[in-house]
Amino acid sequence: MITYSHELETDFTIEKNKLAFREAIAYVESQFGKDYPVVIGGEKIFTEDKIVSKNPANKEEVIGHVSKANKELAEQAMQAALETFETWKKWKPEHRANILFKAAAILKRRKHEFSAWMVKEAGKPWAEADADTAEAIDFLEYYGRQMLRLQDGVPMVNREGEFNQYNYIPLGVGIIISPFNFPLAIMAGTTVAAIVTGNTVLLKPANTTAIIAAKFVELMDEAGLPKGILNFVPGSGAEIGDYLVDHPKTRFVSFTGSREVGCRIYERAAKVHPGQKWLKRVIAEMGGKDTVVVDKDADIDLAVNSIVYSAFGFAGQKCSAGSRAVVHQDIYDEVLEKAVALTKTLTVGNPADGAYMGPVIDDKSFKKIMSYIEIGKQEGKLMTGGEGNDSNGYFIQPTIIADLDQDARLMQEEIFGPVLAFCKARDFDHEMEIANNTDYGLTGAFLSKNREHIERARDEFHVGNLYINTKCTGAVVGHQPFGGFNMSGTDSKAGGPDYLVLHMQAKSTSEKL
Helix, strand or coil, X not given: CCCCHHHHCCCCCCHHHHHHHHHXXXXXXXXXXXXXXXXXXXXXXXXXXXXXXXXXXXXXXXXEEEECCCXXXXXXXXXXXXXXXHHHCXXXXXXXXXXXXXXXXXXXXXXXXXXXXXXXXXXXXXXXHHHHHHHHHHHHHHHHHHHHHHCCCCCCCCCCCEEEEEEEEECCEEEEECCCCCCCHHHHXXXXXXXXXXXXXXXXXXXXXXXXXXXXXXXXXXXXXXXXXXEECCCCHHHHHHHHHHCCCEEEEEEECCHHHHHHHHHHHHCCCCCCCCCCEEEEECCCCEEEEXXXXXXXXXXXXXXXXXXXXXXXXCCCCEEEEEEECCCHHHHXXXXXXXXXXXXXXXXXXXXXXXXXXXXXXXXXXXXXXXXXXXXCEEEECCCEECCCCCEECCEEEECCCCCCHHHHCCCCCCXXXXXXXXXXXXXXXXXXXXXXXXXXXXXXXXXXXXXXXXXXXXXXXXXXXXXXXXXXXXXCCECCEECCECCCCECCCCCHHHHEEEEEEEEEC
């Protein structure tokens, strides 16, 4: 039986674990102010133009500076990746996998350190940061094992006097565009999935969490990854992001982020440029407007916990966050009252000090979320929260807006913050109607004791990840492969058995004997 790191997450109620994590935070603080380079072909390049990384919980606290790549450096990185691809693709798959296993071992030893970087740079609470690092370890180990399973291809039927083979080969150079909200797990997972399958990559992380990505690039170097396989090109999406997506030598793009940017990448990648001799592949995980549905005979306390912790983990900055609660009319008032009471117990503050909920990522997010709260006040009834304070950091109180129409903006548009919309349903059919009434289809939760309704929800609730009688966040690598339908992306199922194949192409050979 395989044990996943999520099953070994740190118990912070134990004093020695608290002490160890505080020591990790102190160590990370001692590293503040350093400069991190662009890395191309193993060469470290420091530029004048830099990303200034700041703590979203304390705007005055500078984490460090990251050199920005321009188009010239992006082209240099592309050429380095193209050159190294010619040798890397010939490496034995088990040797590529061994580098991932080595990286996982290093990350296990430095788990608290990497989690502490996320507390400081991303504003992640302790438990959320710890789970993020655990998931990164899982990705490294899972994709390494999956590559070992895929290395011999798929057995074919042979007729007499014939030998047939079906094997997977790498695609080429990939562009990895990773998000701020899982700055280690998703960034690392998407990067190593491309690398272990024999591709070379250009990694462009979210600017707000570029130092965490830089630390991971250092880790992969320590694990023995040859130079030029992973090229680190932080910078402007408008400048180098578009340039690399459009590049005729780009073979695939792996993107995690907003619907708006994802659709733009998908459209740009579809155009064939001069010198391009393939159709680019796009692996996209975009947004969500995820629903926790509470049926008439659900366990009320379980439902309330599922609603609140789905909505407000990491300040709602998850594409999987349960930002909508759809509750049967017979229990609506009781569930709402208890959800409000539980929400009021959540602590908001600096995550380094152990608060349950920290800040949102930056000023742009803060303003967007606060504007949606104002919209919510017009569309429904403010039950709790609704207040924000950006004087020191970008803090917003967990907010519940109730009595919303199923087509209200707060019920339809992704906010990506600690805002929960409550809506009443007449019966099971109405619950499913509302659950499926957005453009998205990422995660959902269904709370019920009615077996007939559970089985119908299994079929009718149109999401990539459905959770029954639990919250709708926290997919575990190898247990709940993650990816959604509709405008939530290409349903690429990260952490699943089909994911690595997306980074390869199948080759069939037949020999007459």
